[in-house]
Structures are given as structure tokens and as C-alpha cells.
Amino acid sequence: MGTQQHKATYHHGDLRRALIESALQLLETRDDGDVGLREVARHTCVSATAVYRHFPDKAALYAALAAEGFERLADAQLAAARRAREDSAAFRASGQAYVRFALANPALFRLMTSHMHRDGSTGVLLADNRAARLLREQVARLMPAASEAERAVTVVQAWALVHGLAVLMLGGRIPPDAALIEAAVxxxxxxxH
Amino acid sequence: MGTQQHKATYHHGDLRRALIESALQLLETRDDGDVGLREVARHTCVSATAVYRHFPDKAALYAALAAEGFERLADAQLAAARRAREDSAAFRASGQAYVRFALANPALFRLMTSHMHRDGSTGVLLADNRAARLLREQVARLMPAASEAERAVTVVQAWALVHGLAVLMLGGRIPPDAALIEAAVxxxxxxxH
DNA sequence: CCGCCTATGTTTACGATGTAAACATAGGCG
DNA sequence: CGCCTATGTTTACATCGTAAACATAGGCGG
Known part of the structure; x- marks a missing residue:
């Protein structure tokens, strides 16, 4: 079955990491962003409460997963942007990459955004900021004459557009069509003007 | 306590409705969209499993709540649109109403969108379509010269924009600022062009 | 008007979950 | 070498969604 192996020693080498990767692996088999604490423990061949040696509670696990997800999302966007050889093309490419990432990792994306952990203690905001920073830089390059306020509005618009596309497509309220993504973005x- | 009263008779007058309203009432006290079947039953002063006489399972209750929410959302948008005396103003007003509704009813909005019941048996899609129809009509009026495909893309863009704004603001990733809503919309x- | 039938609630029960507490062990540091 | 602490396990409990068996109320046929 899909369970991990090793566990030769009583003390797991790096259980924290193993748990996170088990959870990510499990998320790929789902479409809703619910993993279950015991479930990932089981999948890691470890006792249910062992999780609590590495995470204070379920929300903390989710926060770690979300952080990982945001890293990957930012990576995908940066890669897409780098592949373009013009500023506006890079902007559009990273926007499309955002939506494509959501469609490719539905459960993970849902976990990142739906189960929003409001406490600022986690690394989520930082990871999120990597993408946000890219977006701000792109907008600044594309609108050099605009005021700071105007650019801020554009940043919000662009973010909302791709995020809305992603969520609506994941929810099945808009067809997850590649052509539609391109056109809308x-x-x-x-x-x- | 916030519990309902009556229950004079053994047979509740209209328990289904009472459960829905209890749930909606409970949702107002939360910010995540999780109500709990037993919780609703408790709040309605009724046995936990009584819910199953009116809903096959928790998802069905959620579907009913979502349907109610979509009705209210559509009402809010239509009202906002009617208050405007120009087409483009009506378009913007209903967009802003969408975001304001989400901010005013965070838990309900999250329930509507996050716990997406994919089965098409419920009335959710119909309610949703009331708002979608308004949007399509507005876009058609605003872009009379455009092709059907162009208009479809604009519909998707507009919807994604307001939905993204709503979700990002609810998630605390964008300040829920009234001025920002106006500007972005x-x-x-x-x-x- | 009476008695049954069915729609509507209740009780009880089961498995799963998140989590706290007490216990066990392994491996590094004195 | 022996203890201490970090890491994992066992046990336990409250809660949840839900199934099954039971109870009652109130309308309908006689």
C-alpha cells in the first residue's frame, strides 16, 4: 500500500519532514483539502499522537503544508516568468501559472487558501510574500508612470483575478479550460489607461 | 441563551426551516464556515438525529444553507444594480455588492464557496445562476459590439475579480478596505478596447 | 368517534477524529 | 557507564457524523 517504509530505528530520522511529505502525498489523492491527523500518522507508519511532538496541533500541520504549498506556487510563478523574454509576457505567464498550479494541486491549493490560519506566526506570509513581491515588481515595471496608489490597485486586481479564476474553476463554477485561462489573464x- | 423557543408540540411546526435558520444564525457568530450537525440540532432544541428526517446528511444541510446564501447574494446584487441609474454604474455597483456581501457574511460565504457540493441535485446552481444571468445581461448591455466569445471572457473576468477580492479579503491577505473595493472594481x- | 398508519422525533450505539496524560525508549553528554 | 531529554507509544476522553431501533402525535379510513 502507499505507506512509507524505513522506520528501522525507533527514533525516526526526521519525522517532521516525513509527516509533511506524507500529508502532501495524501493531498494528491484527494480533491478537498482535508487530510486528518491520524490519517497522515497512519500513512507514515507512526502513532497518532506522535504528530504532537512536531506540531502543537492540526492547524500547525496545516500551516506547514500551506507554507510548502506557497513555496511551490512561488517557484512555479517565478519559473514561468523567467521563461518569458518580455515584461508583459512574464506578467501574464506568472498569472497563468498561478491558476494552473491551483488546477494541478487542487487539495493543496484549497488547504492553503480555505483553511486560512490567521495567526502570523507561521512562515506562510513570508512564502506568500515571495509571490506578492514578484507581482509588485512586475506591476512597477509595467506601470512606471503610475502613482504608488494606482499600482497598488493594479496589484490587487491582478491577484484577485487569478485567485478568483483558480477558485471558481476548482469549484466547478467556471470550466477549467486552458484557453479560457489564457484569454481571461x-x-x-x-x-x- | 441563543436557543430557539416554542417546541410546545412534540411535532415541530416546520423543523426543516427552523434548522436552516438556526444554522444561519450560528454562522453569524463564526468566521469559518463550519456549523456542525449536532450543534445546529442543539441550538434548535431538538435531538441530534432529528436532522436526518429533513436532510440525508450534513452535505445536504450545507447545500440548503448555500442555496439560501446564494439567494441573498443575488438579492443584494440586484438591489445594488437597481439603485444605479446607468448601466456601467449598475455593473460596478453589483460587483461591489458581491464583495460587500462576502465581508458582511464571512462564514456563510465561505460555506457557499469552500464546501462546494459538486452534485448538481441541489438548487444551488439555480440560485447561482440568478446572479450569473444578471452579470451576463450587464456585460451584453455594456459590450453590444463584442462577439459572444469576447463577452464570455469578460463575464469570467468580472466574476473572478470580485470573487478573488472577496476571498482574499476574507482570508486577510488583502485589507478589507471599502475604498480598495471601489477602486479595484x-x-x-x-x-x- | 375510534383505531391504525405514517410522518416526525428520540434513544442508543458505533466508528472516527483531535487531543491530553502517562508511559517507554533511544541515544547523546556528563 | 549511567542518567537526561528528546522523541515515540499507549491509553483515554469528548465530540462528531450517522445508522438502527424505538416512540409518539395527529390525520384519515372505517
Whole structure:
């Protein structure tokens, strides 16, 4: 079955990491973002309460998973942006990458966004900021003449657009069509007046 | 305590309705969209399993709540649209109403969108379609010269924009600022080329 | 008007979950 | 070498969703 192996020693080498990867692995088999504490413990061949040696509670596990997810999302966006050889193309590419990431990792994406852990203690905001920083830089490059406030609004618009696309497509309220993603993202060009 | 009263008779007058309203009432006290079957039953002064006489399972209750929520959302948008005396103003007003509804009813909105019941048996899609229909009509009026495909893309963009705004603000990733809502929604005018 | 039938609630029960507390062991540091 | 602490296990409990068996109320046929 899909369980991990090793566990040769009583003391697991790095259980924290193993738990996170078990959970991520389990998330790929689902479409809702619910993993279950005991479930990931089982999948890691470890006692249910062993999780509590590495995470204070379920929310903390989720926070770690979300952090990992945000890292991967930012990586995907940066990679897509780098593949483009023009600023506006890079902007659009990273936007499309956002939506594609959500569609490719539905459960993980849902966990990142739906189970929003409001406490600022986790690394989530930092990871999130990597993507946010890229977005701000892109907008600044595309709208050099605009005021800071105008750019801020554009940042919010762009983020909301791709996030809304992702969520609506994941929820089945909009067809998860690749062409539609392209069209909806590419038509967004607020810096032309 | 916040519990309902009556229950004079053994047979509740209209328990189904009472359960739904208890649940909606409970949702107002939360910010995550989780109500709990037993919790609703308790709040209605009724046995836990009585719920199953009116809903096959928890998902069905959620579907009913979501349906109710979508009705209210559509009402809010239609009302906002009617208050405007110009087409583009109505369009913007109903968009802002969408976001404001989400911020005013965080738990209900989250229940509607996050716990997406994929089965098409419920009335959710119908209610949802009331708002979707309004949106399509508005876009058609605003872009009379555009092709059907262009309009479809604009519909998706507009929907994604307000939905993304709502979700990101609810998640605390964007400040839930009234001025920001206005700016982000009003700057969206894709029918000008 | 009476008695049964069915719709509607209740009780009890079961498995699963998140988590606290007490216990066990392994491996590094004195 | 022996203890101490970090890490994992066992046991236990409250809660949850839900199934099954039971109870009652109130309308309908006689």
C-alpha cells in the first residue's frame, strides 16, 4: 500500500519532514483539502499522537503544508516568468501559472487558501510574500508612470483575478479550460489607461 | 441563551426551516464556515438525529444553507444594480455588492464557496445562476459590439475579480478596505478596447 | 368517534477524529 | 557507564457524523 517504509530505528530520522511529505502525498489523492491527523500518522507508519511532538496541533500541520504549498506556487510563478523574454509576457505567464498550479494541486491549493490560519506566526506570509513581491515588481515595471496608489490597485486586481479564476474553476463554477485561462489573464492590461 | 423557543408540540411546526435558520444564525457568530450537525440540532432544541428526517446528511444541510446564501447574494446584487441609474454604474455597483456581501457574511460565504457540493441535485446552481444571468445581461448591455466569445471572457473576468477580492479579503491577505473595493472594481472596464 | 398508519422525533450505539496524560525508549553528554 | 531529554507509544476522553431501533402525535379510513 502507499505507506512509507524505513522506520528501522525507533527514533525516526526526521519525522517532521516525513509527516509533511506524507500529508502532501495524501493531498494528491484527494480533491478537498482535508487530510486528518491520524490519517497522515497512519500513512507514515507512526502513532497518532506522535504528530504532537512536531506540531502543537492540526492547524500547525496545516500551516506547514500551506507554507510548502506557497513555496511551490512561488517557484512555479517565478519559473514561468523567467521563461518569458518580455515584461508583459512574464506578467501574464506568472498569472497563468498561478491558476494552473491551483488546477494541478487542487487539495493543496484549497488547504492553503480555505483553511486560512490567521495567526502570523507561521512562515506562510513570508512564502506568500515571495509571490506578492514578484507581482509588485512586475506591476512597477509595467506601470512606471503610475502613482504608488494606482499600482497598488493594479496589484490587487491582478491577484484577485487569478485567485478568483483558480477558485471558481476548482469549484466547478467556471470550466477549467486552458484557453479560457489564457484569454481571461491576457485581456487584463490595466496599464493602458 | 441563543436557543430557539416554542417546541410546545412534540411535532415541530416546520423543523426543516427552523434548522436552516438556526444554522444561519450560528454562522453569524463564526468566521469559518463550519456549523456542525449536532450543534445546529442543539441550538434548535431538538435531538441530534432529528436532522436526518429533513436532510440525508450534513452535505445536504450545507447545500440548503448555500442555496439560501446564494439567494441573498443575488438579492443584494440586484438591489445594488437597481439603485444605479446607468448601466456601467449598475455593473460596478453589483460587483461591489458581491464583495460587500462576502465581508458582511464571512462564514456563510465561505460555506457557499469552500464546501462546494459538486452534485448538481441541489438548487444551488439555480440560485447561482440568478446572479450569473444578471452579470451576463450587464456585460451584453455594456459590450453590444463584442462577439459572444469576447463577452464570455469578460463575464469570467468580472466574476473572478470580485470573487478573488472577496476571498482574499476574507482570508486577510488583502485589507478589507471599502475604498480598495471601489477602486479595484471601478477600474475594471475592459469594454474600452 | 375510534383505531391504525405514517410522518416526525428520540434513544442508543458505533466508528472516527483531535487531543491530553502517562508511559517507554533511544541515544547523546556528563 | 549511567542518567537526561528528546522523541515515540499507549491509553483515554469528548465530540462528531450517522445508522438502527424505538416512540409518539395527529390525520384519515372505517
Amino acid at each position: 491576457n485581456e487584463f492590461r490595466p496599464w493602458r | 471601478n477600474e475594471f472596464r475592459p469594454w474600452r
